[in-house]
Amino acid sequence: xxxxxxxxxxxxxxxxxxxxxxxxxxxxxxxxxxxxxxxxxxxxxxxxxxxxxxxxxxxxxxxxxxxxxxxxxxxxxxxxxxxxxxxxxxxxxxxxxxxxxxxxxxxxxxxxxxxxxxxxxxxxxxxxxxxxxxxxxxxxxxxxxxxxxxxxxxxxxx
Numbered sequence: 001x002x003x004x005x006x007x008x009x010x011x012x013x014x015x016x017x018x019x020x021x022x023x024x025x026x027x028x029x030x031x032x033x034x035x036x037x038x039x040x041x042x043x044x045x046x047x048x049x050x051x052x053x054x055x056x057x058x059x060x061x062x063x064x065x066x067x068x069x070x071x072x073x074x075x076x077x078x079x080x081x082x083x084x085x086x087x088x089x090x091x092x093x094x095x096x097x098x099x100x101x102x103x104x105x106x107x108x109x110x111x112x113x114x115x116x117x118x119x120x121x122x123x124x125x126x127x128x129x130x131x132x133x134x135x136x137x138x139x140x141x142x143x144x145x146x147x148x149x150x151x152x153x154x155x156x157x158x
Contacts, residue, residue, distance in 0.1 A: 012040070012088075012092075012093075013040070016086045018083070019042070019084060019085060019086040020041070020042045020044050020046045020047040020050070020084040020085065021039060021040070021041050021042070021047060021050065021084060021085045021086070022039065022040040022041075022085075022086045022088065022093065023035065023036065023038065023039040023040070023085075023086075023087060023088070023093055023094075024038065024087070024088045024089065024090050024091070024092050024093040024094035025087050025088065025089060025090045026066065026070075026090065026094075027090060027096075032070065033069070033070040033073050033074065033087070034066075034069060034070065034073065034087050035066065035090070035094045035111070035113075036065055036066045036069050037066075037094055037111045037113050038093045038094050038109050038111055039093070040093070046084055047084075050072070050084070053072060054068060054069055054072050057072065058071075073085065091104070091106075091107045091109075092108070092109075093108075093109055094109055094111045095107065095109060095110055095111040095112070095113070097113060097114065098114070098115070099111060099112055099113070099115070100112075100115065100119070110123065110127070
């Protein structure tokens with residue numbers, strides 16, 4: 001499998017204009033092809049057919065979707081794979097698991113697969129604050145917004 005490193009998101013889409021599906025590699029022992037947590041899918045007849053086959057041909061009670069994606073991918077001819085699917089290095093559109101150990105500043109996507117809801121919530125809170133700070137946009141958490149709304153309502157009524 002040949003990987004292509006893309007450092008800018010816009011280059012990703014221009015580099016692979018002929019591909020129907022773009023995703024990152026997975027190095028998990030059970031699957032080993034691609035991580036379906038983050039994908040770019042072009043709206044084409046081929047993509048619709050592939051996604052339909054993927055959805056309809058896997059037993060949702062036995063395995064997770066990634067195993068069946070990998071099985072379907074492996075069932076395609078080498079020519080069909082090359083024509084329609086681009087598989088990028090793991091950290092290009094995804095995270096190297098566990099992300100909390102391997103995530104780097106240069107990685108453009110943080111995928112917290114298998115992490116707790118509390119960790120996901122805290123990661124999102126910090127990311128949101130960082131984005132807002134970078135754009136000099138005032139931000140408040142939900143509690144601060146409710147306090148502000150209550151204070152404003154009390155002032156208006158008084």
